[in-house]
Amino acid sequence: MALELPAHHRSTGLVDVLDRVLDKGLVIAGDIKVSLAEVELLTIRIRLLVCSLDKAQEIGLDWWRYDRDLSPGRQRRAELGTEELQAQVRQLERKVEALTARAPTRRKRERARTAGSRDGS
Numbered sequence: 001m002a003l004e005l006p007a008h009h010r011s012t013g014l015v016d017v018l019d020r021v022l023d024k025g026l027v028i029a030g031d032i033k034v035s036l037a038e039v040e041l042l043t044i045r046i047r048l049l050v051c052s053l054d055k056a057q058e059i060g061l062d063w064w065r066y067d068r069d070l071s072p073g074r075q076r077r078a079e080l081g082t083e084e085l086q087a088q089v090r091q092l093e094r095k096v097e098a099l100t101a102r103a104p105t106r107r108k109r110e111r112a113r114t115a116g117s118r119d120g121s
Helices: 007-024 053-058 072-120
Strands: 026-036 039-050
16 A cells, blocks of 8 residues: 655655755756768757756856857847948948059059159159
């Protein structure tokens, strides 16, 4: 005959287990890779972290802060930085074009000077 615990005792046990897990932490991590002839076809990354955020940071498990898929704000900031760099590149390209457009005029003047100095000598 199986010994049955009262329902209130089971729920208290569950609360104790959850309290302990959140305090101590529980991590489940795994990677599944499907390859054919040494060519990776599929990768599934599984990361399960069950603990309080304070505990996770305390033990150095704060990978969610740096994961681009989990930090959309970070990705947007990176995109803004890229847009700024692209604008700077376009500005520099315009300056280079302007300088190269003026360069033939300078070369003509320099040739005329050297030709005039040769003729005058």
